Amino acid sequence: MLKTIFLTALTLAIAIGGGAASVWLVVERDFEFGTVTIGNWTAYPKRGTPAADPYSKARFSREADLALGYAEGLVFTATRDASGALLRRECDYRVEGSLPPARFWTLSARDADGGFIAPDDSIPALHSYALLRQSDNTVATTVSRNPVPGNWLAVDGSGAFALVLTLYDTAVASSARIADVELPQVLREGCDG
Template identity: 30%
Template sequence: MFATIRLILVTLVGVLLGLASAWWAVGNIRFDEGSSIGQWSLLDDGAKANPYEAVRVARRGGGGLGPSEGVELITEVDADGKPLEASCAYLIAGPMPQGVLWTLTISDRDGHLPDNPARRFGFTSLDAMTFGPSRQVRISIGREVRPGDFVATTGLSSLRLTLRLYSPTLATRAPGRDQLPSVTLLGCDEGKPS
């Protein structure tokens, strides 16, 4: 009798540990096989066959971009390599590839969008302000409103930035580090009562 109960407990613990480790692995972008461009992770065709990425895409309700459509870049770290935190403010600044339609979406790691009164979840190449001859962007994100292009991160417990570049030529030749914006920390502990 004791051996049967022990077998059931060991099996139950094994199943729970297996499910927990699978849940953790699906939420961890370190298992991507894609290459990196600075702080951005680029998903190439090999990474699209990655079972972890397939589950991540299904979890957030996306379909990903096909090779003839463009590329998708994701970051969960700032320019210094530190994890992005929802309680902090960041500046996304720098160039975007020229002649390319793009979208930048702010979400949490599970794909949930911020809950903000403006109903703004990101910017596109059609509505973001650009500066200078290289058409650089300056988009700030955080819990406290900032001037210029801004997305409130209210309601997010984690932070992920997804940059989609729509151009068939980018699928064969990815943009260089100097063609992508960087994400820098502006400050933390926003929106907490003092």
């Protein structure tokens, strides 16, 4: 009798503990079903929508994020450069290339919690209305702790960060051919120390 109670309790403990651990692991990971990856940029088109998977909905609810709807836009995130190395604030990066058509877009640098990492006296994000374009209508922006001429996105501190490119009012968000879109490359130019 005692052996049966012990085995039942052990089975329940493993089942409940294993289930809770697996849910925690999936919710903590930066993975969602329906992820679109273009170069080193990643987007979750279904995030915050009724079509999202249950784990994405749980993560979205926990983070209390405000997602864009299908018709409103799409958010792309890059945590690695073109060579596959993690983005670090100690390094200088050049973001260059073409962008898909959008009524408005922003480019910002964020920390692991989603906060801006710009110095207090600088603008936390670049946007499409205040950006110098090259003659072929592509963009070239430097992401660095040190000021540079031209388009400059300032970062502050040290450690890893993510670049967040948000396209507002773009046909890309509702397109079935989202994987065919061209996005700019993130190229590392050098590092401080």
